[in-house]
Amino acid sequence: MSPSTRILALAILLITSPVYAGEVEDAEHIRLTEEMRRLSKRNAWKGVEAAYLELEVLRDKRDVALEYEDYWLGAQSARAMGDINAVYNRLKLAAKVEGSREVIEWLSDLDANYGQVDIASKKKEDVTLAPAAMPFAPDQRAAIEAAQAQVVEEGEYAGLLPKGAYSFGPESLTVVAGGELVELLLIDERPPKGEREDFELAYIGPRATIGPAFTSAGEPSSVSWESDGFQPHGFAGAGARLGVGLEAGLGEKLGVLAEVGYHGGFGSAVSDDEIDTSAGSPYELEARKLNTGYGWLAGELRLGRLWLNAGPIWSVGSAYTSDVPTADEGAPCSNCVVAARGTIMAAGGAGGVALALTDIGNLSGALSLLGGAQSDGSRLYTWGQLGFTLAPASPKSE
């Protein structure tokens, strides 16, 4: 190909390309219109609707001007789909292209038989929309059924409804053709005192917390080595807490919880450095430890994802400790090791803060930081825990 021929070919290509693009869109427009026409003769309205939606894409994205017949068939397919609002809009577009008698009559018919509503329910329970009597005309039936489906799915409907009487949940409404917009919002009203019968928990479900803990058994009010009033020195150690229980929401933000579980703390044993072992070790010393079960009642405040709780706690269990009394502590021996087991019963308070991170079904998973202080009358036990808490999820806000 000679250079001049190439230039000529390029010029032709440049000139014809834009025309070609337009022809493609026009051809697609014609194809879709013919498909709509063909399908409509068989009452295959789903297919007509699909083709019309493709035409809308052509119009919106490719600036293809739709024609009267496109909108006319689109209105009929929307009617078959029960989308009366789309029918109205497409007829208005058809009327802009050609104000034919059939379009004007149909629009007039809609104005004469439909009214605008905006209804919604914020109630917790499901509400339904029901006409006093189902109309005869299938398009009106379809419009009602589409609105009913939307109410079930989304709790609201805004648009056209056939004129007539309806019930929406406990309320009634009358749709007047071409009349004023009918607005109705259903909300849960707080009943007057004395009539509050149907109290419902905002949420309820199991609760569990697990995580490492650090526990300190503080110094007693007075150290005693007497066998009938043994009060050794305090000790501290790491351990774990594990609790399960139940939590219920009295409201969206306020809840109560009850939890029982295990609380353990483990310290070190008396080291050989602390003892005079010249006479030999008297016996094997165990590590200091604390094993208790606990019961916890608390109130909880939920501020979005942040949960705050606090309440009384009571523990019962056993402890083992060993110690080396000093000479001035009145022990029966000095430089000896005193080891003892005993029971603990301690009451106090516990509380914490948690940050809800994720939902697992009806439960929320939260990172929690807990702490408490309990006393058995002789000493104070303080503890802290970093845990993972599973608790009932808060109801979704409207």
Add this chain to the structure above:
Amino acid sequence: MMKFFPMLPLLLGTAAMAGQVHVGEDGHAYNPHWSPDGKYLAFELNRYGDAVDLFVTQVTTGNGGVPTKVVIPGTTSSFSGRGSVVAHPVWHPEGTLIFEGSNAGGTQRLYYWAPGGQSAAELLNTNQIGGDLTWPSLSPDGQTLAFVSDSAGSGDIFLWSQSSNQVTSTFTSPDAEAAPRFASDGKTLAFTRKNRGTEDLFLYESGAVKALKGGNGDQTRPIWVDNLVVYFTNERGEGHWDIAVTDSAGAQRTILAREVRLPMRAQPAISPDGRSVVYTMSDPEQGDRLMVTRLDGSKTVQIPTNLVACGEPDLVEASGKSWAAFTALPSATDDPNAASDYRQLYIVDVTGKLP
């Protein structure tokens, strides 16, 4: 038991001035059907071999306005549906028109349309009931529609409930059923069945089918008047149509009129007061009049029209008057300019002329 009334008192009235409804298109007008309030008149325009169109005209004091063509989906009034058949109109008490329609070569389905309203649309979709749908008939309260579908065979009767939007089958049979009509209770149906080559009358009552009237020839197109069933019969031979009435037990049967002109599709026309049947004669010499006979056979009157080959009558009461719509050929004798090859639609005031 059969009773005849050979000595019927025949009263001849003065010729009534019938007003013509101008269609503006060629074709034979057939099957006029009044809306319950008498404000609208639906009728067919038959082009034979080409199409049957359905028109509706608004009627004011007996004068029909410019008829509106009812077109089924796939066409608009601008793009006329050539080859389509749109026929057999039935009015719902709420004012909606139900009719059969099919595009060229397509399935016959039921459609609905309301005067001055939106375009016609399919009444029952194929998910609800398949096949060709024909013979629509409404219960008196409009809550139930009976129709025939060939989806399960040669034609069975189905019911559609307005309240539930459900289609239910009545019964199945290997024979072809047709022309269902509700009794005033809205439950009992009279219908016909092709029985050994001819049509016979049956009732569907309390879930059971029972024979009502059979015999020679066809007994067809029943219509209820209280507990009576009025129908056409050609038991005397092909082409010889009579109108008969029977009670719902089939025990008492009376021939009310002989040699009547059989309408294209319609049942016998009943006067608005429910006391008489209205018909026309097959004899060309008597084709210029409407005939009205009491259902008890006690009296018959003629209403001359000055037209030719009258047929297809339908009556209504509106604004305190009784109106008859019918089709006929213009009388070339009376008005040579009015001569037409096509049957035209006429409306005539028959107030005070019914027996």
